[in-house]
Amino acid sequence: MNQELLEQVQVASQHQPAWLQQKRQLATLRSTDLPIDHWQEPMVDCWQKRPNLTKTNEQVTTSPAGYVDLPIFIAAEQYPELLQENLMEKAIDWQANQINALHLALLNGGRFIYVPDGAVVKQPIELAYSGTECNYHNLVIVGANAQVTIVEQVHAQNDQPSYVGTELLLGDSAKVDYYQSNTFIADHNWESVRAYQAGDSLLNMYVALFDRHHLVGDFHSNLDGDGSNANFKMVGIATHDQLQEINTRIDNHGLHTDGEILQNGVVKDQAVLNFHAVGKIYQGAHQSASNQESRLLTLTAESHGEADPVLLIEDNDVNAGHAASIGQVNPDQLYYLQSRGLTLMEAEILLTKGFLLPVIEKFPDQHLRERTINELLERLGVQ
């Protein structure tokens, strides 16, 4: 047990509501008993030695019409029931592993969005943030029949390992389009986006994994309510000696739920990009669907990728399927492009774009689609 860390957490949280103080202390205490894997170890180790608990001064901007948008600690005071009940309880479970427990213990920033029942928010809500917090956490609660587009773009600016977590809680018939393209500057980072979905809710998730550092990505939805539906579309690039470990999972619990995963990634240089996708249909989730498609393109002989789709099916009245492929770049394609005067690098960039664009073109918002394409070009060094 790290007494010193506990004391630091106590000091850092002393002006926060009692329940939150207790929860964070408990998370600190419990963390060492929880499971840990080799991805978490370097991050946890670093945090224990040099915990970053500095909290930026939170400011409440003018309250938007129709929904609540607050810094997370202010929300903890103003909406204690909602936060106590939901913060790292229903989607991202603080007790799942050491890194989650420490994420809560060391929490030093984030936003709370609450869209009340029936509210239809036309303008996308931007969760844009650039700061040095290592444990940034967004909690998004969308009420029954509410509709919203969330655009998350967090730039974690600390050279210590950073964890950006986002929880999406969807009420009955809620509809959420969630876009995300976070970036980091530390060597090892973590991001977790987890959703809990009530009946007939719809979550569309569009993620661009264009960061340049080691990353564990954890994307998950729990289709709890009957008729709920989750659609994940993600694109990724890994270059140089980068390691990206992307875990994606949709659990079908409710009747006639539908979980769809589509992910394309390109790997270059000595990089590694792994897509681990799991679709699980629980017993009793009749007439549910789980489909996934993971495709990787390796541009160099030294780059590696894994795409291991897993379908766990406990019910027999379901529709499930998966497709996965890992392909080396086709030399005839490269030759063809070069024979028209393109350099090898230009040809590779074109093929990378070509591999990812068909997924990006499914992003429904034109502005965000274009932004993602620009981010892609920037990532490829074209712009």
Next chain:
Amino acid sequence: MTLVVKNLHAKVKESGEEILKGVDLTVPTGEVHAIMGPNGNGKSTLVSTIMGYPAYEVTAGSVTFDGEDVLNKSVTERARMGMFLGMQYPAEIPGVKNVDFIRQAMNATQPDGKPVPVMQFLQELNEAKELLQMPDDITDRYLNVGFSGGEKKRNEVLQMMMLKPKLAILDEIDSGLDIDALRIVANGINHMRTPQFSALLITHYERLLEYVKPDRVLVMVDGRVVQSGGPELADELEEGGYAKFEQLRKDGVHE
């Protein structure tokens, strides 16, 4: 801009099989030459080797273009020297729009390195599409993906017209085309003909040569050019076939 091939020998890298066994030919500036001959005698290997296809290895001989050695250059550099190969089986590239590709290729091959202004590009593209009677949306589709055989051939000619190479090598640009499409493609090639433009056409049939009059016709058998003559040679071949060259075949058929 003369293309000179001297005593060219090449083999398939993987199997070591020798396909080209001493090819000699010269295409002077402004001329159109046609290479004919039965299948599997090295015609496609010859043009792929000239362009630098990585599966073949040159074991002897030389290729020069405008006096410059070609064989020590990358595929990209060859294209930037003004050489163009219209391929028999162009690669399909999902996710890359035809129009974006043509634009990038055009910019990559500009002699002065300056990008072509968008309006000029679009105007030229529309004119070329019209001449080749290609549907408007063909350039918005992914490069060669889902194109019919005929569309692929026309798209090769479209690229040639846009890139304006000094030397166009067209590998069986006529195969799989019906008579109307053949005329259209031939029209595209003729549109390019100027005293500065040379072309090397690979074909099985003399029909293409009725529409695109070659200055010279070469016959290739067993990895060598075994005969050359004026356009009338194509007519002779049409009548007599390649039978008289068959005895020249030595060991085996290469396909």
